[in-house]
Amino acid sequence: MDAMNAFDPQAEESSTTMGRSLRRRPLTRKKLSEMVEEELEQMIRRGEFAEGESLPSERELMAFFDVGRPSVREALAALKRKGLVQINNGERARVSRPSADTIISELSGVAKDFLSHPGGIAHFEQLRLFFESSLVRYAAEHATPEQMAQLTQALDINSRSLDDNTLFIRSDVEFHRVLAEIPGNPIFMAIHVALLDWLIAARPKVPEQELHTHNNRSYQQHIAIVEAIRQRDPDAADRALQTHLNSVSATWHAFGSDAPPHK
Numbered sequence: 541m542d543a544m545n546a547f548d549p550q551a552e553e554s555s556t557t558m559g560r561s562l563r564r565r566p567l568t569r570k571k572l573s574e575m576v577e578e579e580l581e582q583m584i585r586r587g588e589f590a591e592g593e594s595l596p597s598e599r600e601l602m603a604f605f606d607v608g609r610p611s612v613r614e615a616l617a618a619l620k621r622k623g624l625v626q627i628n629n630g631e632r633a634r635v636s637r638p639s640a641d642t643i644i645s646e647l648s649g650v651a652k653d654f655l656s657h658p659g660g661i662a663h664f665e666q667l668r669l670f671f672e673s674s675l676v677r678y679a680a681e682h683a684t685p686e687q688m689a690q691l692t693q694a695l696d697i698n699s700r701s702l703d704d705n706t707l708f709i710r711s712d713v714e715f716h717r718v719l720a721e722i723p724g725n726p727i728f729m730a731i732h733v734a735l736l737d738w739l740i741a742a743r744p745k746v747p748e749q750e751l752h753t754h755n756n757r758s759y760q761q762h763i764a765i766v767e768a769i770r771q772r773d774p775d776a777a778d779r780a781l782q783t784h785l786n787s788v789s790a791t792w793h794a795f796g797s798d799a800p801p802h803k
């Protein structure tokens with residue numbers, strides 16, 4: 541039998557199913573602003589506009605793409621969110637290079653949506669634990685005397701903020717920021733900032749009467765982390781960090797409905 545003329549019931553069924561699907565979900569046309577955005581992005585990535593170079597004016601872009609001003613402005617705003625252009629009032633958009641912060645901020649909406657799901661906070665707490673575990677091990681092996689001095693200073697500020705919860709939260713974030721800075725990798729810093737921002741915004745509040753106990757416990761655990769790093773003991777630093785973050789996580793879970801993920 542001619543293979544070209546052979547009847548294939550599965551292919552026929554697949555074609556019928558696809559036909560029904562396409563009728564139920566028609567393709568939507570792209571907005572003009574999205575088309576302008578895509579074309580400008582390709583021009584930037586091809587090097588037609590170099591980093592630091594100004595793009596044509598809005599009026600010139602309107603004429604070039606034969607679109608209105610709103611479409612051009614929406615396209616430029618989208619490129620700004622991607623970190624591909626910088627826009628200052630009264631100046632033309634200028635081509636830029638996406639930073640680590642830009643890359644992470646693009647994930648912010650998805651992350652916050654995931655955090656609102658059951659178990660979301662716990663999964664992000666686990667991500668933070670894995671991430672900071674590597675940071676303290678690296679710090680124990682590679683922290684310079686200057687970086688150790690920064691850690692000690694952050695610890696001192698931590699101790700002087702115990703009775704003011706707002707200040708303690710800031711000093712707590714600063715302590716962990718110093719740890720994230722030690723490898724000198726801007727992506728690590730961006731991940732650290734994003735993780736804490738997302739988690740702090742999503743966590744339930746600890747009752748006022750519990751705050752001093754919670755803050756003092758965190759401070760003592762910070763001391764243990766710094767001491768292990770000072771002793772150049774990555775295993776001890778890792779254990780101290782895990783004790784700290786598991787304790788913090790347990791406190792938040794005690795006052796919220798989010799349960800930790802299965803191990």
